[in-house]
Amino acid sequence: MQSSIQHLIERYQQGERIFHGLDLSGCDLSHLQLPEIDLSYSVLREASLVGTDLTWAILRDVNLTNANLTQAHLHRANLRRANLTTANLKQADLRAADLSGATIANAIFVDSNLWGTVAPDGVSPLQRP
Template structure:
């Protein structure tokens, strides 16, 4: 079915009152500017689809394939993703307040200029993701892989890291006062990077590794 027919079919079904969709094959489709508020999507394929400027408020996405989808400028307040492939997705300038991402793959995802007030990430792969200036303050962070991610300006004050990784991440201008980093893989840190962790709690083994990485002998 051509992409425009996919769009018409989905919009028509929404207009007719359907709110639950399963197994849709919409890879590469143009779904921009649709209003799909309060819909549920399960096992759908939207890889490479264009959902730009769509209204996705209070939607639920379970086990969906959405790699390289365009999700810029969407209204995604209270949007929920579970066990989805969101690799290389572009969320630029989207409103994602109170959004929830769990057990999902977000490798290379771009969250530039997004509003993410109250957003929650749990058990997600965020390798090489672009997540500047996001507040994780006082949040319990469980099994988040931030390896090689761009995190400049993020607020991690009083956050608790459990099974996480910051290995290779860019931490410029981040704040860690009161953060518990004992459950986090910090990787090798340079002297200027180590100073960013001022005020955080680390374990004795992490402290030893940190000093060793800075060229100091630990006796």
């Protein structure tokens, strides 16, 4: 599994951003810098993304069940229809992220920044000037 992560990082550093349909279940991607990555349709069940920079990332239809996203940077990330069941998003930066259609059953959002986030029902719960 480590070799596939290393391969992903190398391709990302070479400028590639689209990585659809990967299975990174259980992988440790903590503290990586991956802004604007497109992991649509990927599986990251029980993956560790602690402190990972996923600013402007496209995570449409991604399975993040039981993933650890503590302190992850998800500012303006597209999480449409993502499965975040039991995911840990403590202290995550979700400002202006799009969670339209996402499954968030039992997800943990303690101390997360949800300003301007589009909730699963399509409503932005924190509309502030």
